[in-house]
Amino acid sequence: MKSACGSALSPFFHSNTGSHRVYIPNMDVKLRALNRFGLGARTGESRTIDDPRGWLRAQLEAGPPVQRAPSLASPSAIAAAIRTFRQPGQADPQQRQMARRRLVEIALAEGRAAVESRVTSDRPFLERLVAFWSNHLCVSTAAKVLVAPLAGSYERDVIRPHVLGKFEDMVLASAKHPAMLIYLDNFQSIGPSSRAAQLARRQRTSRGLNENYARELLELHTLGVNGGYTQQDVQELARILTGWTIEGVLGPGRAMRRVSTRGRLQPTPTDRDVDDVIGFQFQDALHEPGARTVLGSRYREDGVAQGERVIRDLCRHPSTAQFVATKLVTHFVADDPPAAAVGRIARVFRESGGDLGAVSRVLIELPEAWDASTRKFRPPQDWLVAVLRAFEVDSTGEMTVGVLRQLRQPLWAPQAPKGFGDSTQEWADPDSLLNRAELARTFARRLRIRDDPGVLLDVVDVAEGDPVRKVLADRTISAADRVALGVAGPAFQWR
DSSP: OOHHHHHHHTTTOOSSGGGOOOOOOOOOHHHHIIIIISSOOOTTGGGGOSOHHHHHHHHHHTOSOOOOOOGGGOHHHHHHHHHHHHOGGGGSHHHHHHHHHHHHHHHHHHHHHHHHHHHHOSOHHHHHHHHHHHHHTOOOTTTOGGGTTTHHHHIIIIIGGGTTSBHHHHHHHHHHSHHHHHHTOGGGOOOTTSHHHHHHHHTTOOOOOOOHHHHHIIIIISSOTTSSOOHHHHHHHHHHTTTEEEESSOOHHHHHOEEOTTSOEEOOGGGSOOOSSOEEEEOGGGSOOSOEEETTEEEOOOTHHHHHHHHHHHHTSHHHHHHHHHHHHHHHTOSSOOHHHHHHHHHHHHHTTSBHHHHHHHHHHOGGGGOTTOOOBOOHHHHHHHHHHHTTOSOOTTHHHHHHHHTTOOTTOOSSTTOSOOSHHHHOOHHHHHHHHHHHHHHHHHHTOOSOGGGGGGTSOOOTTOHHHHHHHOTTSOHHHHHHHHHHSGGGGBO
16 A cells, blocks of 8 residues: 555554564454354444344354355356367367356356355355355365356355255265366276276276375365374275266266176267256266275165265264364364364264254354454455445445455365365465555445445444554545555454
8 A cells, every 4th residue: 555554554564474463352242243253244233233142043043045046157057168168179279268268257157146145145154154164165166177167056055055954964965066076086086896997998098096085075074184094994985986976067977988787888868968957976887896994884885875874974973073173163263273162062063963053053152252362364255255244335246256366365266175274374474464455445445435434443343542543533544545444454354
């Protein structure tokens, strides 16, 4: 920022990450509910809440948050765009560029819809839970171009319906969604002793076992890296999950066709009219036959049901309860999660069979989450949504998707399967803070603020002696610059 903005920012930020100044407010419990559990307070919203915990509990009673698909992103439109992109005739550079553009258009429409849901929601606690679980079981548009048009439907169809349901149902839905099957390559995994592999070897087109999804299912989705599994468990789970592939698009199962029990090629849907939508399909010809042992439990050969049983058992494992509880408490309480809070969440997770509604209700009651000494730094997505909610923006437009890229946290695009990080250290570096400051000035100008910038004091918890109060009241600074200083200042960075 320049002039007044630049000089006024200097008391707020130091020049190195290790010593940036921490802002700890005198906690207002209503603003804690709106900002810690929700996605950012709106002007005057805290005055409408009598019971902060009751306000949060009421959001859970209305069921999972539903989101309609954008008109550009109907299941048939997504399927048509992906099939067009994968057509053999796409060797022409111009045709391929047009097909890729269609995938991007769908992804942008989905991204705008998702951000708008967070900005305009009257149940922001539910939207925060959606974002948390979407990041826990993440897919990435940055990794595979075919994930781009599917990421929105993944969050809408996998995460939202199960956000208050059973964890194992969410993980199973994730395992079967085309976005995950493509992202971690399971749709290309073929059992080494399967009928399709035997045929492929004769044709010298062998495609092998892929362990990517099995490894991340154990390490990142359920047990955790220290959850007690071995490399042999990864390999056995990968064999169990062979045959879990996709219909409606040219995956390996379709390209090879189906193989009869006599080893003969049989017609597949690629030889007829393709399906109207893309979805999960179990192909026995790709599946590695036989019983398997994972974490000491024996799973008999039973087609797709074999994989379903092992996933449910993984979700019910004690290590999963501990791993998930640690991530939840880290997100809702502090970067260094209090052991007592983790233990309480883990116990409810185990005793309820992974009931995420029950877990969410206990999160509300954690005393550590309401302790003024605990704080969480807002990652870029949180910060941007909080800014837009503070000024009650009704429509987000295309700008927000690009802004998130500029802030290094584009929607559904983590650089690794572990998802985006959740700690202060990962987001509070000097360059990121100055980037927010520059963007804050742009927002203030574009939002055309008509109210007194002092209204920002209604959405963040600012101590009486904090210099931001003086800055917001200083009429020698333009209203736009004062607003920019408010949303770029330290009080707005924490929830």
